[in-house]
Amino acid sequence: MGNNNKRLKLMFEKYTWNITNFSKVFSFKLFSDKFILDGHTWQIVIDPIWGMAEYLHIFLEPDEGCANLPEGWKKTANVSFAVTNQVNDKMTIRKGFEFEYSANDNCCGVSFLPLHELKDPCSGFLVNDTCMIEVGIFVTKYVDENKEYPPVCKIDDNPTNDNDNPLFHEMFRSSYKKIEQNFVPLLVEACLQHPSLVVSQEKRSCRFTEWAFTALDRVLHFLNNKILKDMDEEACNHLQILWDELKTFGFVLTWLEFYVESALDVKKYMEDVDEMIKNVFALKIEAEKLKVRMIETETELEMSSKELMKAEKIGFIKCQQNYN
DSSP states (O other): OOOOOEEEEEEEEEEEEEETTHHHHTTSOEEOOOEEETTEEEEEEEESSSSSTTEEEEEEEETTTTTTOOTTOEEEEEEEEEEOOSSOGGGOEEEEEEEEEESSOOOEEEEEEEHHHHHOTTTSSEETTEEEEEEEEEEEEEEEOOTTSOOOSOOOSSOOOOSSOHHHHHHHHHHOTTSOGGGHHHHHHHHHHOTHHHHTTTTSOHHHHHHHHHHHHHHHHHHHHOOGGGOOHHHHHHHHHHHHHHGGGOOOOHHHHHHHHHHHHHHHHHHHHHHHHHHHHHHHHHHHHHHHHHHHHHHHHHHHHHHHHHHHHHHHHHHHHHHO
């Protein structure tokens, strides 16, 4: 049986703008339809001629721009922009950051990629002349708390300030109180760049999600703190255990696989290096042996040559005596 307990949970709300006939319409500033995220009405604007010409620039601004916003209006949001690669999602370009909108300055924008790269038919960003642009905002909402997973300890009264996204940091801490505070900045940065991490956990219980992000944090912390010389057999085995555990929580981890596999390959690489060093050492010893043999052979040849010359000299003298 459920209960009426409510608990904050980190969520990700997004809007995807499909721009058809892109190559024909994108010669000037374009505006998306209006949409609602986090209870506010927004609009996406793209512009090819802002800052650096021939680049795609994406903006997110509140509805009606500055015109109808009350004096002193402010809104801080953790925004994620993406230009979707429709052929290979691993190539999707995503940028996330924290931005404060106000009545006086309410336009949040970012430069993405050169237009020639966007329009390249082999790039995957345009399929059937359609471009997909995604804008999302991270929010916290109260959700029903399953009776099996009761709320946990009180949030720390002294949150750390060692990150670039203080609002997101606070949102994360209020949602997942048992995650070690010193590790939150790594998770915040990962979620800004890969909102699917949050999306994949939206239908999970809060306790399960805490376990999931704790598992993710362990892998991120390991990769962030280990260096090449640390990756011995014990370290590789430990990372493999952490990685196998993380994969059970339903995250989309294609973006992380390369780094984990590269770290795990270090052991094999170091073993190959050791084998190479052994082979070089063995070759060096063999070269020294050959050098000694060569010197011995040269000595023997020199002695043989002297003996031959001596014999020839004796023979010549005898021949002379016989002749006389």
